[in-house]
Amino acid sequence: MTKIYDSHAHLNFEGYEQDREEVIHRAFDAGTQFIINIGSGMGMKGNYDAIAIANAHDNIYATVGLHPHEASLFDEQVLQEIGRLADEPKVIAIGEVGLDYHYLHSPKESQIQAFEAFIELARDKRLPLVIHSRDANKESMSILRKMHAGDVAGVIHSYGGDREQAAEAIELGFYLSINGIITFKNAQSLREAVAELPVDRLLIETDCPFLSPVPYRGKRNEPAYTSYVLRAIAEIKHMDEDTLADILLDNAIKAFGVGVEQTIAYPLDNRLYLNITNRCTNVCVFCPKFKNDYYVKDYPLKLFKTEPSYEEIIRALQRLPGYDDVVFVGFGEPTQRLDMLLAVSKWLKEHGTKTVRLDTDGLGNLVYGRDITKELGGSIDAVSVSLNAPDAKTYIKLCNNKFGEASYEAVKEFIKLSKARFKDVTATMVDLPNSDAAATRAVAEMLGVKFRIRPYYKESLRYKKEKE
Ligand code: SF4
Ligand SMILES: [Zn+2]
Known part of the structure; x- marks a missing residue:
């Protein structure tokens, strides 16, 4: 029918x-x-x-x-x-x-x-x-x-x-x-x-x-x-x-979100990814979630109604054991749930996870008005910070947040503090048409961290997979 x-x-x-x-x-x-x-x-x-x-x-x-x-x-x-x-x-x-x-x-x-x-x-x-x-x-x-x-x-x-x-x-x-x-x-x-x-x-x-x-x-x-x-x-x-x-x-x-099971943890390329929030500090122009596209491969990452509780996250982790590398990511900024992020990463370290990574917008210190890298230092091993631009003007045009141009300096400062705190720090940018990768790379180098370009998906990640 x-x-x-x-x-x-x-x-x-x-x-x-x-x-x-x-x-x-x-x-x-x-x-x-x-x-x-x-x-x-x-x-x-x-x-x-x-x-x-x-x-x-x-x-x-x-x-x-x-x-x-x-x-x-x-x-x-x-x-x-x-x-x-x-x-x-x-x-x-x-x-x-x-x-x-x-x-x-x-x-x-x-x-x-x-x-x-x-x-x-x-x-x-x-x-x-x-x-x-x-x-x-x-x-x-x-x-x-x-x-x-x-x-x-x-x-x-x-x-x-x-x-x-x-x-x-x-x-x-x-x-x-x-x-x-x-x-x-x-x-x-x-x-x-x-x-x-x-x-x-x-x-x-x-x-x-x-x-x-x-x-x-x-x-x-x-x-x-x-x-x-x-x-x-x-x-x-x-x-x-x-x-x-x-x-x-x-x-x-x-x-x-009717009839959709929420994805809290999902494996990709030998890593386990954790999706703990859809909330963000930024409203990035390139973000697929603003087209209501919350898919990464076949995983629907939209969190309807409620964000997962500590118990739910741990249960999701227990269902997918054996990953050395666990990443906090998803269509949201993990530090928006700082206490949860800290509690879960502590659990991961206690349960033998070798590398706990955090993908972040680097605005946590601005949001909380304090240096959160100190708190994160206990259980996070690696951070990847979205730098995205070579200067404040370009940054705010792409990433859009209530803090305005000042947020770019805050991201750089976060990277500097992270470098002192974590084993592994990478600054990233999304490979948008017309973006200046060389100049952004130069900023990362000046800050003394690694640099990585992330692909820009004009089409849905899910759609892309179906076509492949
Ligand atoms: S920080 Fe990430 S999830 Fe949030 S709006 Fe930007 S691209 Fe989207
Ligand atoms: Zn009506």
């Missing part, structure tokens, strides 16, 4: 009171793999109801938030309560949140305030975002960019055909979700826009009970009807429905 899913349903809305279970059964009978039920839109009650429905069904998940229409209800207490709900096991995203300047049910200022707070919450909880944006695409996108929403990304729900928004959303790592509107007679411009979008950035949804696709237009919508949305996209893309369905399903799994 063709695999469908509904990335945006409101099964907690009143219209389903009489026959909710039947609607859900029809969806799963029709090949639905999972339903994401949106908690926002009914005040706090909607969030509680969405979680209750998710808890009562295996393949239904919930999101929590406050719809922009309700932004005037937003305050510190609401935010705290939604933060608490976000920790519930079936909650997989924050949303729908955003801006709606069409109806202006809440004043713009409250909408913006709530939206920004929810982006921060999503980043804090490491949950993707479900974005509602109506007649406010420019403002929504600029807030998403400003607040580094790409760190968690998510989906622009009910994508309406704004090409500029699509380009920006994709660049930030977001997916665009298509619903029944695509089947409407008067939606020609949306169909044309979708024809140009890459299929690996699209999701499907109903937004039920609203927006029933043709032939149900005007009637109550339900998750089973995503099959009509799928069919419409397949026609536009001249693709076989099943092939498209597999891609769209894979997109949703990547966007929301």
